[in-house]
Amino acid sequence: MSTDALPQSMVALVDCNNFYASCERVFDPALIGKPIGVLSNNDGCVIARSAELKALNIEMATPAFQVYPLQNRFGIILRSSNYALYGDLSSRVMQVLDSFSPSVERYSIDEAFLDLSGMQDSVSNICQQIACKVPIYTGIPVSVGAAPSKTLAKIASHLAKKQPGRQNVCVFEHADDPELLIWLKSLPIEEIWGIGRRLGQKLRQAGIETALQLRDTDHRWLKRNFNVLVARTALELKGTHCIHVDDAPEPRQNIMCSRSFSKTTNSLAELKEAIRFHCQIACEKLRKQNSLAQAVLVTIRTNGNRFGPQHKEARAYPLPQATDDTALILKYAQEQLELLHQPGLRYQKAGVMLLDLIPHRPMQLGLFQKEQASISEQGQKRRQLMQTMDQLNNKIGKQAVGFGLARKEANWQMKMAHRSPRYTTCWQEIPVVKAK
DNA sequence: CTGGGAAGAT
DNA sequence: ATCTTCC
Missing domain, CATH: 3.30.1490.100 (DNA polymerase, Y-family, little finger domain)
Structure with missing residues (x-):
């Protein structure tokens, strides 16, 4: 090999918008435009919000009992988690993504990383296609961010969602894109993927408060004074692709x-x-x-x-x-x-x-x-x-046969007072269409 | 009256 | 084992 630059790495993060809330809408269009909250297990607290609910300043993890009294006044609709539905819609989304890249990492129920290195088509084109096709095929709106590393792709997808003009797509072909740098400069340290509240505090104590500052901090110093993960994150911010797209993860260890x-x-x-x-x-x-x-x-x-x-x-x-x-x-x-x-x-x-x-x-x-x-x-x-x-x-269906009896009303069963039908995974609950 | 599941570093 | 982080 000569001094040729390595082929530019390119990663896209596809993120379903307000995933659980969007899922609730797919088979119940009456919910479109309404403030929807999805509750955690046992109907404990709000874990997903539609844009309309966010606009009402109902924060993430708000206890359900605090929302109940507001429901009538604001027309808020609360739903119990319906993981059968979300899981199924998630795999539909992933299936569509598989058609865009041979290497798709299912990162979470509502997010996937795609390796877009060395694609024929332009990255922007591919990302626009994804943002356009996934909602058509699945009913789930998505944001797409692409950049040379996963950490930057995360940031791009955030912008894709947040900045109205972008129409859910944001691509940074190069890590030194001036627009990206401006954004990094204003990005608080704890909003970076991999930097949580604790590390954020420690970094701030060391005078590192923005993504740009972290990016420009000496690698060895970070490794010595923090840990390898923080050092790696800094490299990723520079556009070095350290955390690879893993499309065949090892089986769970526990x-x-x-x-x-x-x-x-x-x-x-x-x-x-x-x-x-x-x-x-x-x-x-x-x-x-x-x-x-x-x-x-x-x-x-x-x-x-x-x-x-x-x-x-x-x-x-x-x-x-x-x-x-x-x-x-x-x-x-x-x-x-x-x-x-x-x-x-x-x-x-x-x-x-x-x-x-x-x-x-x-x-x-x-x-x-x-x-x-x-x-x-x-x-x-x-x-x-x-x-x-x-x-x-x-x-x-789950636990149709098993050891011992599973009582529906058992105390340890989840409280699920507001669950929507399992439209796609349960024969008894498939949607019924009435035609005249 | 405030979730569950997993990974990885130390 | 415990802590931290992620979603």
Whole structure:
């Protein structure tokens, strides 16, 4: 290689606008133009807002009970989280994005990074196409930001959304684009991707208050006085593509399922019911990503916001062998729960975590490998049972079959007073069209 | 009356 | 293990 410059890297971030609120509108157009808020699990607080709700100065994470009294006056519509719907619409959006680049990283339910390096078409063109096509195909409006690095693409997408004239697209072909520099100069340090509240404070103490300042701070100094991540972020701001688009992420290293009770409980039976539920969901996820767990951890905790005796503890238990068998994992989880549980305390939350996950490589048994076959005969049967359960649950609906009964009204079930229909994933709830 | 899940650094 | 960050 000579001194030729490396091919310019180019990353796009596609971000769904007010994703959950937009999802609610797709099958209920009456919501268009109205202030919509989507609530967290248990209908606790607002976690997504339509533009109209933002305009009413309802902040993110506002407790639901503070919004209820305003609903009538401002015509605010609140919805419980409908993850079945959001997940499905998310994969539709991702599918459309797949047609724009061979390398698409599903970064979160509503965001994706696209590697646009070395594309034939101009980056601006591609980004405009994305911003135009995704809403047509899915009903979800998106913003698209593109730049030489992920961190800059994040900033670009922010501008795409924020600045009205841009029509949801913002492209910086070069990291030294004068317009970008002006923006970096006014961008507060803690609004940069990867710099949270804590680091922001520390950086400010060191006199670094804007994105531009961070970008121009010595790399080694940052590494020494902060950490590699901050140093890397500074490089990214310079346009060096350090955080690559990862379109084939490794399987999860651990899987956690936990939830708060709608009311605290001191009943061991109720805790067991919750653990059983979480265990089954966790094991489903485990099998879905084709892994085996080597340890299971059970955690319970009382409500730390209340007075009274507190208890917050987790117990990990190493499984005798790596497994994805719900029945087995469940058995050990229940044992751990009994060891943890202190009668008389009121618990607020319970959870299960599967740890030390390793890939499961199903052995191809030869036709005459009798010995091996007999050893794993029980295992094979269990495996089939699990597979059948997963298939049924996939087909009919979450937890259609499982271990023990899942009571709809159970205390640990989510409060979901305002959930919209699962239009796309549940036969009973598909939209009905009336034609004259 | 204020969420759940995961990764990675230290 | 704990802390921090992200969405």
